[in-house]
Every structure is written in C-alpha cells, then in structure tokens.
Amino acid sequence: xxxxxxxxxxxxxxxxxxxxxxxxxxxxxxxxxxxxxxxxxxxxxxxxxxxxxxxxxxxxxxxxxxxxxxxxxxxxxxxxxxxxxxxxxxxxxxxxxxxxxxxxxxxxxxxxxxxxxxxxxxxxxxxxxxxxxxxxxxxxxxxxxxxxxxxxxxxxxxxxxxxxxxxxxxxxxxxxxxxxxxxxxxxxxxxxxxxxxxxxxxxxxxxxxxxxxxxxxxxxxxxxxxxxxxxxxxxxxxxxxxxxxxxxxxxxxxxxxxxxxxxxxxxxxxxxxxxxxxxxxxxxxxxxxxxxxxxxxxxxxxxxxxxxxxxxxxxxxxxxxxxxxxxxxxxxxxxxxxxxxxxxxxxxxxxxxxxxxxxxxxxxxxxxxx
Amino acid sequence: xxxxxxxxxxxxxxxxxxxxxxxxxxxxxxxxxxxxxxxxxxxxxxxxxxxxxxxxxxxxxxxxxxxxxxxxxxxxxxxxxxxxxxxxxxxxxxxxxxxxxxxxxxxxxxxxxxxxxxxxxxxxxxxxxxxxxxxxxxxxxxxxxxxxxxxxxxxxxxxxxxxxxxxxxxxxxxxxxxxxxxxxxxxxxxxxxxxxxxxxxxxxxxxxxxxxxxxxxxxxxxxxxxxxxxxxxxxxxxxxxxxxxxxxxxxxxxxxxxxxxxxxxxxxxxxxxxxxxxxxxxxxxxxxxxxxxxxxxxxxxxxxxxxxxxxxxxxxxxxxxxxxxxxxxxxxxxxxxxxxxxxxxxxxxxxxxxxxxxxxxxxxxxxxxxxxxxxxxxxxxxxxxxxxxxxxxxxxxxxxxxxxxxxxxxxxxxxxxxxxxxxxxxxxxxxxxxxxxxxxxxxxxxxxxxxxxxxxxxxxxxxxxxxxxxxxxxxxxxxxxxxxxxxxxxxxxxxxxxxxxxxxxxxxxxxxxxxxxxxxxxxxxxxxxxxx
Numbered sequence: 057x058x059x060x061x062x063x064x065x066x067x068x069x070x071x072x073x074x075x076x077x078x079x080x081x082x083x084x085x086x087x088x089x090x091x092x093x094x095x096x097x098x099x100x101x102x103x104x105x106x107x108x109x110x111x112x113x114x115x116x117x118x119x120x121x122x123x124x125x126x127x128x129x130x131x132x133x134x135x136x137x138x139x140x141x142x143x144x145x146x147x148x149x150x151x152x153x154x155x156x157x158x159x160x161x162x163x164x165x166x167x168x169x170x171x172x173x174x175x176x177x178x179x180x181x182x183x184x185x186x187x188x189x190x191x192x193x194x195x196x197x198x199x200x201x202x203x204x205x206x207x208x209x210x211x212x213x214x215x216x217x218x219x220x221x222x223x224x225x226x227x228x229x230x231x232x233x234x235x236x237x238x239x240x241x242x243x244x245x246x247x248x249x250x251x252x253x254x255x256x257x258x259x260x261x262x263x264x265x266x267x268x269x270x271x272x273x274x275x276x277x278x279x280x281x282x283x284x285x286x287x288x289x290x291x292x293x294x295x296x297x298x299x300x301x302x303x304x305x306x307x308x309x310x311x312x313x314x315x316x317x318x319x320x321x322x323x324x325x326x327x328x329x330x331x332x333x334x335x336x337x338x339x340x341x342x343x344x345x346x347x348x349x350x351x352x353x354x355x356x357x358x359x360x361x362x363x364x365x366x367x368x369x370x371x372x373x374x375x376x377x378x379x380x381x382x383x384x385x386x387x388x389x390x391x392x393x394x395x396x397x398x399x400x401x402x403x404x405x406x407x408x409x410x411x412x413x414x415x416x417x418x419x420x421x422x423x424x425x426x
Numbered sequence: 427x428x429x430x431x432x433x434x435x436x437x438x439x440x441x442x443x444x445x446x447x448x449x450x451x452x453x454x455x456x457x458x459x460x461x462x463x464x465x466x467x468x469x470x471x472x473x474x475x476x477x478x479x480x481x482x483x484x485x486x487x488x489x490x491x492x493x494x495x496x497x498x499x500x501x502x503x504x505x506x507x508x509x510x511x512x513x514x515x516x517x518x519x520x521x522x523x524x525x526x527x528x529x530x531x532x533x534x535x536x537x538x539x540x541x542x543x544x545x546x547x548x549x550x551x552x553x554x555x556x557x558x559x560x561x562x563x564x565x566x567x568x569x570x571x572x573x574x575x576x577x578x579x580x581x582x583x584x585x586x587x588x589x590x591x592x593x594x595x596x597x598x599x600x601x602x603x604x605x606x607x608x609x610x611x612x613x614x615x616x617x618x619x620x621x622x623x624x625x626x627x628x629x630x631x632x633x634x635x636x637x638x639x640x641x642x643x644x645x646x647x648x649x650x651x652x653x654x655x656x657x658x659x660x661x662x663x664x665x666x667x668x669x670x671x672x673x674x675x676x677x678x679x680x681x682x683x684x685x686x687x688x689x690x691x692x693x694x695x696x697x698x699x700x701x702x703x704x705x706x707x708x709x710x711x712x713x714x715x716x717x718x719x720x721x722x723x724x725x726x727x728x729x730x731x732x733x734x735x736x737x738x739x740x741x742x743x744x745x746x747x748x749x750x751x752x753x754x755x756x757x758x759x760x761x762x763x764x765x766x767x768x769x770x771x772x773x774x775x776x777x778x779x780x781x782x783x784x785x786x787x788x789x790x791x792x793x794x795x796x797x798x799x800x801x802x803x804x805x806x807x808x809x810x811x812x813x814x815x816x817x818x819x820x821x822x823x824x825x826x827x828x829x830x831x832x833x834x835x836x837x838x839x840x841x842x843x844x845x846x847x848x849x850x851x852x853x854x855x856x857x858x859x860x861x862x863x864x865x866x867x868x869x870x871x872x873x874x875x876x877x878x879x880x881x882x883x884x885x886x887x888x889x890x891x892x893x894x895x896x897x898x899x900x901x902x903x904x905x906x907x908x909x910x911x912x913x914x915x916x917x918x919x920x921x922x923x924x925x926x927x928x929x930x931x932x933x934x935x936x937x938x939x940x941x942x943x944x945x946x947x948x949x950x951x952x953x954x955x956x957x958x
Contacts, residue, residue, distance in 0.1 A: 197497075197500065197501050197504055198491060198493050198497060198501060198514075198515055199501045199504065199505060199511060199514035199515055200514075201514070201518065316850075318514070319504075319505055319510070319514075319850070320438060320507070320510055321505070321506050321507070321844075321850060322850060323439070324438065324439070324441070325851070325878075327441055329439070329440070330439075331439075361500075364497065364500050367496075368497060371494065
C-alpha cells in the first residue's frame with residue numbers, strides 16, 4: 057500500500073500524486089482528465105486535457121477549439137508513471153465517463169456524475185469493480201425515486217399536444233447539455249420544425265457535425281415570425297425564465313425538466329406550468345445499487361447530500377466519508393453558459409506552447425493499449 | 427379522491443388567480459354534493475381533527491419506507507411538508523389511484539378516534555397502500571396537515587358563486603361562521619334560500635386598501651370620515667337569540683378569550699352585530715398591541731393576565747340592527763345608528779365608540795398623523811360617508827393611512843430553510859444588532875420582504891458561508907446587512923436583547939452597508955424609550 061492514498065482531495069481537484077494527474081480540477085493544471093463536459097467538471101485554462109472521444113466536440117465548443125486535448129475510447133487503458141487509467145461509461149451525458157485508476161493492485165473509481173437508466177443518447181452506465189468508489193450524491197435522499205423515462209416522455213408529449221389544442225407555444229426548459237439531447241431522442245417529434253434557444257442550437261449543431269444522430273433545430277431569432285410559435289415546441293435553457301426573450305412566445309405554457317421538480321416547493325418556486333421529473337443523476341435506489349455493484353469497501357461521497365449519504369452507508373456497513381468539492385453547480389453554470397456561449401473564446405495560449413505541450417502530453421502518456 | 431387530488435395538484439401548480447377560480451368552479455360543477463361539502467370544509471380551513479399523533483405517523487412511515495428516523499427527518503427538512511415527505515418515501519404503490527370518494531375517505535378517517543394505536547397503525551398503512559403518490563399526499567393532508575394551498579376564501583367564494591350562479595356576497599356570508607360537515611349538507615349550507623338559522627354566523631369583514639399617494643388625492647374632505655386606526659384585533663360582536671359571539675378577523679370564534687366583554691350580552695338589544703377593534707385598555711386609554719399580545723395565544727387565561735392586560739371593544743360600525751342586515755345603508759347612516767345605540771346604553775368602561783376626527787382640510791390630518799403612536803393608533807382610517815359596507819378588500823371607499831414602520835439596520839446571523847414554496851432555500855432569517863461588548867445580539871426573525879431574485883442571492887451567500895450547524899439552523903458569517911422594519915417595540919424578558927419587536931420584516935437589503943455599520947442595541951433601546 058502506498059503511503060499516500062492513490063487519489064487525494066486536495067481542494068483543487070481529485071488528484072493522483074503518483075501520476076501527477078488531476079481529475080476534474082477547478083483550477084488550471086498541467087494535465088486534467090475530464091469526466092464529462094458540464095462546466096462544473098470541465099473548466100478552462102489547463103495545459104492538457106484528456107477525455108472520452110465523444111466529449112471532444114463539446115469541450116472544444118466550451119473551452120476553446122484549440123485546447124490541447126487527447127481522447128480515448130471507453131475501456132482503453134493508458135499508463136502514466138506506472139498508474140493505469142481507463143474511462144468507463146457513466147451514462148450521465150454524451151461522453152461522460154467514470155475514471156478507473158489502478159496502481160499496485162489497488163483500484164479507485166471517480167465516477168463524476170452518473171445515472172443507471174439508459175437514456176438512449178449516451179453509452180449506458182457500466183459498473184466498475186473497485187476498492188474505493190467516489191460517488192456524487194446530488195439526489196442522495198430517499199425522497200428521490202425517478203419514474204421510468206418513457207413515462208416522463210409521455211407526459212411531455214401530452215403536454216405539448218394539449219398546448220397545441222389550445223394554440224399555445226410549448227416552451228420547455230432544461231440543461232442544454234444532457235437533458236435536451238435526451239428529450240430530442242425520446243419524445244415523439246410532432247412537428248418538422250423544432251425551435252431552440254441559441255445555447256441549445258449551437259450545441260446541437262456541433263453534435264450533429266460530429267456525427268450524433270440528433271434532429272435539426274431551428275434557431276429562434278428576432279426575425280422569426282411569432283405566429284409560427286403557436287403550437288410549436290421551443291427548447292430553452294433554464295436561464296430564460298423571467299427574461300424578455302421568453303415573452304415573444306406568448307401565449308405559451310412553460311415546462312421545466314429537472315430532478316428537482318419532484319418536490320412541490322421547488323416546482324412552485326420555479327412558477328412553471330408543468331414540472332417534469334427528469335434527471336441525469338442517479339436517484340436514491342440507483343445510488344445504492346451503484347455503490348453495491350462497485351463492490352467498494354470504501355466510498356467517498358462528493359457533491360450533494362454528502363453527509364447524509366455517507367452516514368447512511370456507514371450505518372449499512374460500508375465505510376464512507378464526505379468530501380467537499382466545487383462540483384454540483386450545474387444550474388449556476390448553465391446560467392452563465394448562455395453568456396459564455398456567445399463569446400466562447402479560446403483561452404489565450406501561444407502556438408509554441410501548444411506544440412511543445414502536445415509533445416509533452418504524448419511523452420507522458422507512455423504505452424497505450426486497447 | 428382522484429378528482430379531488432387532481433384539483434389539489436392543479437391548484438398547487440398555478441399561481442394565476444383566474445386559473446384557480448376556474449379549476450375550483452369546474453370541481454363545484456362536477457363533484458357530488460357530498461364531496462363538494464367536504465372540499466369546502468377543507469378550503470375554508472375547517473379540517474376536522476382525527477386525533478392522530480404526528481410522531482407516531484412519522485415512525486410508521488419511516489418503518490414502511492425502511493429507513494431510520496434520522497433519515498426521515500433529513501428528508502422532511504428538505505421537503506418542508508410532512509404529508510408530502512411521507513408520500514415520497516413510501517414504497518411506490520402499483521395501484522393507479524383509489525376509487526373511494528373524498529367523502530368515503532373522510533368517513534374512513536373518522537373511524538380513527540375510537541381506535542387503539544395498533545388499529546390506527548393498520549388503518550393508516552392500509553390507506554397508504556391503496557393510494558397513488560399524489561393521493562397519499564392529499565390523504566396525509568386530511569389526516570394531519572394544515573390544509574394551505576394558496577387559495578384564499580375570497581377565491582373559493584368566487585368559484586362557488588360562479589358555479590351556483592349566486593351572488594358572491596351571499597356565498598361569502600353563508601360559508602362563514604360555525605358549521606360542521608357532519609351536521610349539514612351542501613344543499614342547506616349553500617343553496618338553501620330559506621331563513622338563516624345560524625345565529626353565530628358573522629358577516630364578511632370589509633377591508634381597507636392603503637392610501638395611494640397623498641391623502642388629498644381622495645378629493646373633497648367633506649365626503650370623508652376620519653378615525654384613528656386602532657392597533658388591536660379586528661372583531662365582530664354578534665348578539666342573537668340571547669347569545670353573544672365574538673369573531674376575530676382570522677375567522678376565529680374567540681368569545682371565551684375576552685371575558686371582559688361578556689357583559690355586552692346583558693346590554694345589547696337582540697339582533698345586533700357590531701364591527702370594531704378589541705384593544706388593550708388600561709387607565710382609560712388604549713395601549714399598544716404588544717400589551718395585548720401577552721394574552722392572546724394563551725390557552726388558559728390566568729387572572730394575572732386579565733389584570734395586566736384588560737381589553738375594551740372600540741366600535742366603529744354596525745352591521746345588523748333588530749335582526750336586520752343594514753350593510754347596504756351608507757357609512758353615515760350606519761354611523762348614526764351606532765351612535766344612537768351607544769348613547770342609549772348606560773356608560774360602559776369597556777365598550778367605546780371610535781371617535782370621528784374633526785377636520786376641514788386634509789392638512790389638518792397631515793398635522794395629526796405623526797401623533798398616531800401617542801394615541802396608540804397606527805394611523806388613520808378614511809371612510810367615504812356614502813359608502814355601503816362591502817365584502818373583503820375593495821378599493822375606493824375605505825382607506826388606511828398608516829404611519830411608517832420603525833426600522834433599524836441589522837446583520838443576518840442565522841438562517842433556516844423555508845417550507846412549502848421555499849423548501850430547500852434559506853429564507854428564514856434571524857437578525858442581530860451590536861451590543862455594548864461588540865457582540866451581535868439577535869433581536870428579530872423575518873421571512874418576507876425580499877424579491878425572489880434577492881432570496882436566491884442571499885441563499886447563495888448562505889450556502890457558501892455557513893459557520894456552524896444546529897439541526898436545521900445555520901450560523902452564517904455576519905456580513906449581510908438589512909433594514910428591518912417593525913410595527914411596535916416592547917421590553918421582553920424572554921429575549922436575549924431584552925426587546926421584542928412586532929411584525930418585523932425586511933424593508934430592503936443594504937448592500938451599501940458593512941456589518942460594522944449596522945445599528946446597535948443602544949439604538950433599539952432609544953426607539954423603545956421614544957415610543958413607549
């Protein structure tokens with residue numbers, strides 16, 4: 057056993073000191089392995105990034121086209137300074153991965169954000185056996201129990217149909233990355249034309265260019281004829297709520313897709329017409345299943361109901377500790393995202409640096425096996 | 427039950443008044459008369475008690491959900507509503523809802539009071555197993571919850587009036603007072619056009635709007651009466667069939683709470699209804715509300731409390747004379763009737779007439795207004811001489827012109843999550859001022875007064891600046907300063923600060939001030955001296 061734990065919580069990232077590698081750092085580092093492209097996990101400014109190949113189009117859109125990024129397949133092993141890394145499906149959003157880290161027979165898994173239900177968009181979650189499992193706990197309370205995806209999708213279908221009958225627009229809010237692709241893949245597309253806010257439109261275009269099978273969206277602009285919105289579905293990020301942008305759709309019904317919609321309080325506070333309980337995070341039963349299936353003897357609980365879930369695990373015979381991280385602010389970042397998206401400029405880096413940086417990265421990631 | 431649960435969830439979901447009225451109206455048009463009566467019972471806050479112990483119900487729910495009690499409590503803190511928490515925690519029933527009607531569920535619940543604990547346990551769990559999640563939630567609300575769903579009585583009345591095509595003032599009157607869903611029917615209560623046999627039934631209160639802009643905007647001063655706005659409890663005193671009833675504004679029958687006023691049953695003529703204010707009254711003068719506060723809310727009135735805070739009734743309107751509803755007479759005519767009644771009675775120390783303030787120009791009122799607190803009043807009531815007595819809050823004829831609240835700048839030091847609409851957000855705050863020793867001393871709790879955006883910002887700050895946890899309470903880094911307004915101030919031995927303020931609320935967020943610049947306890951005591 058090494059003197060230091062294989063992965064450490066340094067207050068800047070989940071850090072592997074043997075390999076000098078940071079997982080989802082929230083400050084710029086030399087080499088960052090990224091679990092997924094949500095902005096609370098993938099932050100700009102690091103010299104080199106490594107992520108699953110499906111994350112590439114989004115990371116380049118959000119962090120800059122010319123970031124130094126190496127991608128891998130799920131299950132592909134690579135060794136840095138004697139530590140073996142591999143990425144495994146997390147089922148959270150496109151390209152999301154659990155990071156498996158192995159050194160001297162000890163295995164740790166940093167799972168980032170994940171869910172067990174197959175959303176038909178990203179590669180479904182696969183349990184990875186490990187000694188130590190690092191898990192999120194966004195919905196780590198027994199009050200959170202998701203209903204099957206198809207039930208929620210029918211609710212959305214019915215809501216849209218009802219609005220159509222009343223000649224109203226259906227404005228559906230949800231995170232641009234994850235939720236929107238999931239909705240587009242799973243609802244019945246009642247119209248040929250689907251409208252979208254810029255943040256969602258640009259992301260969708262980029263994913264389509266990268267070869268993802270997603271329907272074409274139509275960007276809402278100042279010049280779009282307002283009559284066309286009647287009966288249509290308009291996809292928007294949560295930040296549009298209360299903005300002037302949304303007024304052009306009147307008369308409209310406002311829907312919101314989020315796990316938080318499971319509670320009346322949250323739903324009423326949002327003052328939406330319809331809350332759809334849909335989340336890309338694990339609910340309570342699946343959280344427990346994931347921990348069990350990892351076979352881990354020690355669990356670290358990050359962002360969410362950390363103290364509650366770790367106490368629960370400890371009482372049920374699994375050693376657990378809570379960890380404070382900067383993850384779990386998707387909501388806030390989503391608000392910023394609409395602004396950022398428009399000005400998405402690459403972090404300043406000089407060409408020379410970039411080239412030498414890439415070399416350096418290749419040098420450090422020694423052998424690569426499939 | 428399906429239909430009622432659906433109504434409940436739909437009402438809960440919208441905050442548009444018209445949509446709410448429409449939903450209730452549809453319910454009143456389609457539900458059975460029996461169910462309508464029960465729905466009305468709930469909407470008007472008359473939920474019967476089934477004598478269940480909440481702690482027991484929590485334990486049974488935790489047991490069914492297979493979780494320890496601490497995890498149940500944590501869940502409850504997050505949800506903020508007990509009935510909803512239980513509905514989310516119970517194993518999901520495969521059943522898509524119950525066929526029993528709302529009335530049948532009430533009868534089911536009505537069996538509880540006679541049962542042993544074990545029988546109650548089985549009875550309740552059996553119900554949970556038959557209900558969908560939403561229905562379980564509504565069932566739990568019937569079982570033990572306060573039934574608040576953001577529907578005011580005015581809206582219920584409007585919906586019922588539209589559904590039954592009856593004048594809303596008649597409906598408003600009919601749903602008031604004491605009635606028991608087990609003793610009456612929807613037919614008798616709402617539809618019966620016959621003689622009103624409910625002796626205790628009060629009239630809906632006429633409520634005033636705040637004056638908009640300057641009072642001179644109301645026009646010719648000659649058209650208006652002005653009175654002090656008394657700082658007490660709005661009340662209606664009814665004397666019918668030889669019996670006295672005292673109703674307070676919260677539609678609570680409070681006859682027993684004011685023994686000083688019971689003599690009225692021997693002096694008032696049969697069939698009289700008075701509108702006025704119950705105030706604390708010592709040495710022939712009204713006292714601030716804080717004195718009255720010491721005895722309201724007490725279950726048993728001790729002799730000492732009665733001696734220390736005696737009350738009087740200040741009448742300012744008369745609604746029924748000789749069993750006849752006179753609300754359609756003008757303010758001036760009713761005032762004449764009230765004065766006539768008062769003068770006809772021997773002088774009573776606890777039954778007073780609210781004096782009219784003589785004025786010819788609005789300026790005279792302006793001069794008097796700052797003296798309100800010296801009269802133990804909160805400002806003026808301005809009433810149009812030729813107005814009728816209306817139902818609820820109506821604009822145009824009754825105005826209140828209140829004095830500015832007292833205020834200090836205070837520091838946010840504790841926070842707690844709200845409930846219902848504000849569950850999961852830190853919205854309940856405790857504020858402090860600086861003591862002599864340079865320590866912050868808590869003096870008031872306040873919930874309202876911030877916009878949703880500000881609530882979000884404060885919540886964001888709190889979640890990142892928690893110093894300590896005590897159960898649901900968080901100690902917060904003392905940094906944010908708010909201007910806290912309040913209506914009254916009094917000495918208090920129960921509070922660390924030695925001061926109790928009445929109706930504290932946030933007037934505004936002083937982003938321009940640092941914590942060090944907040945007010946001191948010394949400042950607060952100064953206000954106390956000035957206004958005592």
